[in-house]
Amino acid sequence: MSISVGSRRAVLISGGVRITGVAQVGQVLMTRAPATWSVGGVAKAFLAPSTSYVPVPGDVGKSITATIAGVTSDPTAAVIDAPLPVFNPTLPYGARTGILADSIGQQNAQGVSRSGDATQGGAISRATGEITQALALDPRINAINWYDQNKGTGTSRFTDGSDQGVNGQTSTQIAARVSDLVARNVQLGIVAMGTNNTTQASIILADIATAVSALRAAGAAAIVATIRPNALANESVNRSKANIQAINASIRSYVAGLNDPLVKLWDAYKQYDRGDGYIDPLDTYDRLLHPNEAGAELGAWGASASSLSPYSLVAAIRSLVQPGDVYADLMAANPNVIVNPTLTGAAGTLGAGFTGVAPTSWRWEPQSAVASTVAVSVLPNAATGGQSAKAVITPSGSAAYERINFRIAAYNQNVSNLGGKWARLFAEVETDGTPWLMAPSVILTEVDTATAYQSGIGFQPSLNVGAGNYYSALRPVARRRLIMSEPVLLGPNATALSPSVQFAFMPAGATGTASVYVHRTWMATVPDPRPAWGVSV
Known part of the structure; x- marks a missing residue:
């Protein structure tokens, strides 16, 4: 060529x-x-x-x-009917990006909970959404959420900000909330609706047009998603493959007919279709529809780590938003208060079942009982001038689900003047793609003189073993990525923060070993996110 x-x-x-x-x-x-x-x-x-x-x-x-x-x-090379979107972006990097959707969008609430305070309920904390994955792989957009107890009333959602997803809603209910997204001063809105009323094709198209028109009238760009396929087991009159395919053809025609350079298509259906019009159940946490971590990465990027799919969310975002790194900017602007952020030394501590060395002031330990064995070490890290922490897991072969933590050895790190401020935790992590590994999490726990709150979950493991959603095989996810907790408003009596990185895995029947890495860490108090998103403080 x-x-x-x-x-x-x-x-x-x-x-x-x-x-x-x-x-x-x-x-x-x-x-x-x-x-x-x-x-x-x-x-x-x-x-x-x-x-x-x-x-x-x-x-x-x-x-x-x-x-x-x-x-x-290459698994995407056979697709010759869809060139990648024209990457001639006009929106500035860091564009405030929100999603207007049902449960598909709601999953992008990365987890902002106040579980220690009886006056404030829990929040959606399942971080398996495609926006979460897109940020981890290409952090050019600004998409954040924060806890807001008022959002729990009638919406099953306790977060505000970029995530305007409410589970179970029809397209009409979603379109009626477009003013919520516009009010957040978004520069880019992702519209994903229709999953819950696929028998109403004309209504869905009209509702999508309503949402897109409102975004464009407010000066925001839009990405319109096709309706993703169900698993075969979820086929029904209300979720039929034929209906979904027909509606998606209309959605594609609608976007193309607008001929608007600031309205792009995210063809989630083609991204998830395994070839027979259904999603692979192993890419979902409920084995029906909602993507797990591997499925969300498929939707955000594609099946091949080396090749961006033209149907992916990242491809659509890149066609609108200029490149940049919002995480790097955030970390540069706010002093890192975490102990030994570049993981130097080898004087850290180890929990039961771990052998080797840990960076000074850090600790590897099991999260509850872990039958698997873990060998840990430190490696030179040229990028930071420090070290990377590595753990090699040998599975027990029996336990259904286990987790290990990498956390500061003192557990709690005292930080002055925390009360009433906002905090975030960041880690650069890597997994080797072993099929029985799950996605990593970053967890920031506030220590308050009154109580403790667990907050800011990054990539929370999505399989609920107790509910019978456990499956031993997942699509391998091998990637070095950045993960960041959401901003968390600390209590007035906060005295310390407890940061940790968690790796979950499923050793039952597993063979071989798996390697996980932590390359660097950052924790800081950050500005109140609400004013930039149109919320009065």
């Missing part, structure tokens, strides 16, 4: 198809499999095979060639 650089028309590579055209300086060119790139016949030798290349001013007037080897080995 060859293109010349100079025009504003963007041309992208689609699967194994050769496409010739022109592209713009700064335009992200994408392939669906790793490619070697050359400009004007000169290979970019410093680049490893990559799925993307960004032309620079020196490329003007030259041809760019991408050579794809082994394209048939």
Whole structure:
């Protein structure tokens, strides 16, 4: 494939198809499999095979060639009817992004609870939503939630901010709440509705149009999602594959017909369809519809870590929002108060069943009883100048569900002047893709003179073993990622914070070993998030 650089028309590579055209300086060119790139016949030798290349001013007037080897080995390469979205974003990175949806959106509430205070109820804390995964893999949008006890009335939701999802609602009920999303000063709204009333095609389309029109009238861009497929076991008159497919065809036509560069399609149906019109139940935590961590990553990115799917949420976001790292900005602006954030030394402590060394002032330990054995070590980390903490888990082969913690050895870290402030916890973590591993969590616990609150759950494990939702096989998720807790309003008598990173796994019948890593940590008090999102304080 060859293109010349100079025009504003963007041309992208689609699967194994050769496409010739022109592209713009700064335009992200994408392939669906790793490619070697050359400009004007000169290979970019410093680049490893990559799925993307960004032309620079020196490329003007030259041809760019991408050579794809082994394209048939990529699971998305066979899709040749849908080029990736045009990546010519106009929204600034850090764009405030919210989702207007049913339970599909509600899952993006990363967990903001005040369980120690009887006057404030619990909050949705299942972090298996695609926005959560998109932030972990490409943190260019600003999407946060905070606890608000008033949101519990009649909505089954105790969070406010970017998450405007309410479980069980029809498209009409969702569309009626678009003013809530607009009131949050969003610059980008994700509209996902229709799952709960798929027998009302015309109503769903009208409700989507209502929501999109309201967002565009407020100056916000929009991403419209198709209705995702059900698992075969969830097929019914009210959730039939035929109805969903017909409605989705109309949704695609609606978005295309708008011809609005600030309204994009997120084709969640095609992203999740396993080929027969149904979602793989192993990509759901309830084995019916709602994605678990692996399923949410599939929806946010795709099945291949090296290739962004054109149907993914991240692809839709990238087509609208300029690149950047909101996490890096947040950490740079707020001093890190966590002890030994770069994990230096080897004087940490270990719990029962652990062998090896831990970074100074840190501790590896089991979360309740763990029959599996864990060998821990520290490795040089060139990026931080410190170390990474590594744990190799050998499964017991019997227990259904176990968890291990990486936390500060003192458990509680005293921090001055905490009362009434907001706090967040961050960790850069990595898992090796072993199928019996689950997604990691970051947990920030407040220590108050009156009581303690567990808050700010990042990627909470989603399988509820007690409810019979346990399955031993998950899609492997191998990725180095950033995870951040939501901002948590601390109690007036807060004296200390207790940060930890948690790894969950399912050792029953498991073989081999699994490796998990913590590369760096950060904890700080942060500004009140509400004013930027249109909430009076």
